Structures are given as C-alpha cells and as structure tokens.
Amino acid sequence: MKRAAAQRNHEWLSRHAGPMTLPALIGARPRALTLAWADGRHVEPRDLERVARHLGSCHEAAWRSSLHTARLTTAHVGNDHVVADFVSLRAAALRRRFRSGYLASARTLDATLTLLHRTTDRPAAFYKDTNPRNILITASGPPVTVDTDDLTLAPFGYDLAKLVVTLSMTYGPLPVALIDQALTAYNSAAAEHHSQLGQTTLTQLMEYAELHGILTAPYLGRGGYRQPWTRVRPTPTPRRLTCT
Numbered sequence: 001m002k003r004a005a006a007q008r009n010h011e012w013l014s015r016h017a018g019p020m021t022l023p024a025l026i027g028a029r030p031r032a033l034t035l036a037w038a039d040g041r042h043v044e045p046r047d048l049e050r051v052a053r054h055l056g057s058c059h060e061a062a063w064r065s066s067l068h069t070a071r072l073t074t075a076h077v078g079n080d081h082v083v084a085d086f087v088s089l090r091a092a093a094l095r096r097r098f099r100s101g102y103l104a105s106a107r108t109l110d111a112t113l114t115l116l117h118r119t120t121d122r123p124a125a126f127y128k129d130t131n132p133r134n135i136l137i138t139a140s141g142p143p144v145t146v147d148t149d150d151l152t153l154a155p156f157g158y159d160l161a162k163l164v165v166t167l168s169m170t171y172g173p174l175p176v177a178l179i180d181q182a183l184t185a186y187n188s189a190a191a192e193h194h195s196q197l198g199q200t201t202l203t204q205l206m207e208y209a210e211l212h213g214i215l216t217a218p219y220l221g222r223g224g225y226r227q228p229w230t231r232v233r234p235t236p237t238p239r240r241l242t243c244t
Helices: 002-016 045-065 087-099 106-117 158-171 176-190 202-219
Strands: 025-029 032-035 124-127 135-137 152-155
Touching: 002 025, 002 032, 002 045, 045 124, 045 135, 045 158, 045 176, 087 106, 087 202, 106 202, 124 158, 152 158, 158 176, 158 202, 176 202
Parallel strands: none
Antiparallel strands: 025 032, 124 152
C-alpha cells in the first residue's frame, strides 16, 4: 500500500509540480520502488535560499496545474490522484503528540489547533516533507527531490517551514536574516504568475515552524536531528508554543 501511494505521489508531482526534478521511476516491486540514480549532496544551511526559490516555483506550478481549486480542509480529488487534506491530518497528529507528552498542556494543544485552523482559507500548495535528506544539491542543474512517501495539501510556505525546522534541528540555529532571505526568494518565485501566492509572511512561516517543531519532536535523535526545535528556534519567534 505504501509503495503504491509513493508511486502515485511520484506520478502526480511529475505531472503537476513543474520545475521539480525527480529521479525517473525505473521499476516497482510489491514493497519497493526502484528510482534512477541521482548524484548530489544533502541540503545544508547555505542552500536554504536556493531551495526556497525552487520550492516556491514548484508550489506555484502545482497551484496553476491542479491546486487552484483545492481547499485545505478537503482532500483534493483530481483525474489522476487524491491529495489528502491539510487540516484534519495535522489536527489528529497534534492530538497524538499531546497524548504522547510532546505538548505541555491541553491549553497548548488548543493554541496549536487554533493556529492550524487559521490556515483554512489560504491558497493550497502541497507538502512533501522537505527535509535536508529529501533534497539533493547537484553540481549543476536544479535540486533533485527524492522520497515521495508523503504528499498532502498545505498552505504556501508550510513545506519551506519544514526545511527551516529540520535544518535547524540538524545544524543548529539559523540566522533570522537567512530565513527572511529564503522567504523572500520563495515568495518571489511563488508569485511569478499570481501575486496572491507570494504573500506568506515571516510570522506565518514561523507559526508553521512551531507546528513542525511539535510534529517532528518524536524524531529527535534520528535522521540527523540532534537538537529539539525548542532549543534552536530563532529569537525572537512569533507566538511560541510550549513543547515538552
């Protein structure tokens, strides 16, 4: 089932995400996909602005191709794939984090859910778990996107926030100026055809980062995540939420 979903995600991204470069799918077994070899290195903080610009272009292309009719509260049903909704999946995940002790109190859970539901009327992009291991920086050409296990709807900027959080958890705190430059590059690319798509604010980006910090907390100590988001988030950060 996971293999089939990853294959459908690969096909959807190849069709709708425009500038995104994915390794060619060259084989499928019952439990695994075989992709063409891609030569490159994992993303580092110095690559953030470049990857942000690329991600903005991919999100803008997917919006024009398919997601302009999508709502973040409802799964997007196209002719070729169903892209899961944003809000209900995150709400369920946040409640699981609370039950597992990753949120300090029920009041904090309520605050995160309120933040989540504020996104419902924003334009829809997609989330593909953009962490440092899922993007390869090549010697020439655009970044290469690997790992298509995850694909859902998300507001513009949400997947960029995932990269900010996971780079910070891997390499340590990022300067606010670097994050701001990356967001400017992202918004510029996202607004190439429709200005409304390039309006993610730094406050919104960092609110998304707070959600990611909670959702990524169980993976601390795995996949290169050395420090919790609560320790490496930039200062000052808008509307901090309390994790344990």
